[in-house]
Amino acid sequence: MSSVTVSLGYAVTLASRHEVGIRTLAFEVTRPQDFQFVAGQTADLTWIDPPETDDEGNTRTFSIASAPHEPRLMFATRLRDTAFKRVLEKTALGSALRMEGPFGNLTLHNNAKRPAVLIAGGIGITPFRSIVRSAMNNKLPHKILLFYANKSVETAPFLDEFTAIAKEHPNFTFIPTVDEPPPSWSGEKGHISAEMITRRLKDITSEGSAGPICYVAGPPPMVASIRVALKKAEIDPDDIRTEDFSGY
Ligand SMILES: Cc1cc2nc3c(=O)[nH]c(=O)nc-3n(C[C@H](O)[C@H](O)[C@H](O)COP(=O)(O)OP(=O)(O)OC[C@H]3O[C@@H](n4cnc5c(N)ncnc54)[C@H](O)[C@@H]3O)c2cc1C
Known part of the structure; x- marks a missing residue:
């Protein structure tokens, strides 16, 4: 019998958001206890049941802007006129997302002799x-x-x-x-x-x-x-x- 592993990701919620530049938003999601990552990695965020959607869909890839030792997960993005970003700008804090990851290998090298x-x-x-x-x-x-x-x-x-x-x-x-x-x-x-x-x-x-x-x-x-x-x-x-x- 074969088995298929399906990753359902993590259930997270929008915890905060604030402007960090013109039409640029930093936002935080709650951090699942077992979510570990290395600085420089990314996660995919998907709105669950958003008030609106468009052809580009409900998922985006974002680099994690917070460091692994920080208690919350922070991301930052340019606001543009897409359904995903309109929801990000306006939806109530506490709104549900699915997070998958971490992904990617843009992580710092070990050899400290090299800048x-x-x-x-x-x-x-x-x-x-x-x-x-x-x-x-x-x-x-x-x-x-x-x-x-x-x-x-x-x-x-x-x-x-x-x-x-x-x-x-x-x-x-x-x-x-x-x-x-x-x-x-x-x-x-x-x-x-x-x-x-x-x-x-x-x-x-x-x-x-x-x-x-x-x-x-x-x-x-x-x-x-x-x-x-x-x-x-x-x-x-x-x-x-x-x-x-x-x-x-
Ligand atoms: C590794 C990685 C890290 C990223 N980190 C950030 C970040 O930290 N902050 C940030 O603002 N943006 C980041 N992005 C870009 C982000 O995923 C969005 O594409 C971007 O914010 C534009 O979204 P939008 O809704 O404004 O525009 P849209 O016009 O909706 O642009 C999204 C379009 O890009 C397409 N797309 C999305 N992901 C991919 C992909 N992986 N390959 C090819 N096409 C794709 C979608 O299908 C859609 O058509 C990252 C992307 C990648 C691949």
Whole structure:
């Protein structure tokens, strides 16, 4: 007799939500006691019995933005005019979802001699919030460099949070860059380029030190353009790990 295992996932509910940027929402779901994950992984969330639906369906994949040691599961997303997101914006807290996962392997490497270069475009920041918070909590010795590209300060979730973490942790360097900087902006401007990566990487490495492992997450066109920049910066393709947020 053969048996088939069917994963029914976890029953969770919407626990909180708040804006973290223009048309950008962070939301939390209750965390099942037996749900374990590694920083950088994803979960699939499905509305159970939502008030509306559309052709795109009731399920989306999201990177887990909270770290494994944090008590709740947090996600963040850009709000767009789809049924899934309208429900997310308006439904009552306590509404039911099914969660499946964890999935994915965009997780930090073990060899702390090699720096981690994390590169996020917009909402691609979500897995890196988890990775950075987890690395700091576990006092990992890795040097971590986070490049974070956004259109503007107002569309960049967790900007203040990463700035504060960088002040506290010398192993963590935060490099936000915006297309439309405010007059007071003293950071990087424009897209993340090969020149920017090479220049900032030099600040944290010395001659002969081990090369970085690079992680890239964001909408597919952004991930593709960063791959080109990393090639120009002479990063070995074997040392590049990417997460395409397909759907954007
Ligand atoms: C690994 C991974 C991690 C992601 N993490 C995040 C995150 O942290 N935050 C976030 O906002 N978004 C994330 N996304 C994208 C997210 O799943 C949604 O596609 C996106 O938010 C757009 O949804 P929408 O309702 O705004 O638009 P829609 O127009 O409804 O876009 C969704 C469309 O994408 C298609 N789609 C969904 N998943 C996939 C897939 N895996 N492969 C191909 N097509 C797909 C759907 O069928 C649908 O047509 C992630 C996607 C992936 C694959």
